[in-house]
Amino acid sequence: MLHTIQADFYRLFRSKGFWITEAILVLNILSGVIFGATGHVGVNTESKLPQATEVWTGFKALTNYSSSISVTILFTIIVITLVLGTDLTQNLYKNSLAYGVSRTSYYFAKSAVVLTIALFQFLVSYGLVFLIATLYNGLGTMPEHFLAHFGLTVLIQFLSTLAWVSIISFLLYASQSITLAFVGYFIGNILLSLPALFLKDIDILHYLNLEFQYSMVQSTTATTNTLSIALGFILVFGFLGLATFKHKDL
Secondary structure: OHHHHHHHHHHHHOOHHHHHHHHHHHHHHHHHHHHOOOOOOOOOOOOOOOOOOOOOOHHHHHHHHHHHHHHHHHHHHHHHHHHHHHHHHOOOHHHHHHOOOOHHHHHHHHHHHHHHHHHHHHHHHHHHHHHHHHHHHOOOOOOOOHHHHHHHHHHHHHHHHHHHHHHHHHHHHHHOOHHHHHHHHHHHHHHHHHHHHHOOOOHHHHHOOOOOOHHHOOOHHHHHHHHHHHHHHHHHHHHHHHHHHHOOOO
16 A cells, blocks of 8 residues: 555656646746736635735735635646546556555555645645745735634635545546546536525525635634535545445456
């Protein structure tokens, strides 16, 4: 299992696709600091994106970038497809199974790699946006209760990212198609946003799209609902991914 994890990261860091992906992510962060706005992926039904006229100081950059974390999620999924997607589409996983690695061990080894990649992307995104903004515009003023609120924001966003990763991983295990996984991500973003547009009175539907940002952290309803939905997706699609892989014909 440990050998599988080491081999994945060795291959990833030698991949041009990984470094190109990270370079584009860094450019997106840099544009946010300089121009006051970054991109957004999906249908934004609840949050307000930062205005382009805002100056991103260090602390302001952290709160503003929290509304654009969907970009980091997209780049996380791209990197994950470079590892898991390549293994499945090119049948490289058969080499591990041929050496006696069980399907369950293989699945959890890949899950550990995926989790580490997601954590790395979060550290890079928030770390760089804070560092660049501080150097460019100064540190700024720390908002009241910032550490507690920002910590909770990052936790829920990270779990939401793992929820999306679980969905994409399931699609990869089920279809062995990177294209279908990306189509599933973009269509899934739309489908999870539609119920809130048509059934506005049902509160929990507003959080199905797993969008969470700093401005929502003081709402107990938003925090609890997003956390519950994220954990539910992780458990359901994590189990479905494992079950699909264990019963898949080689």
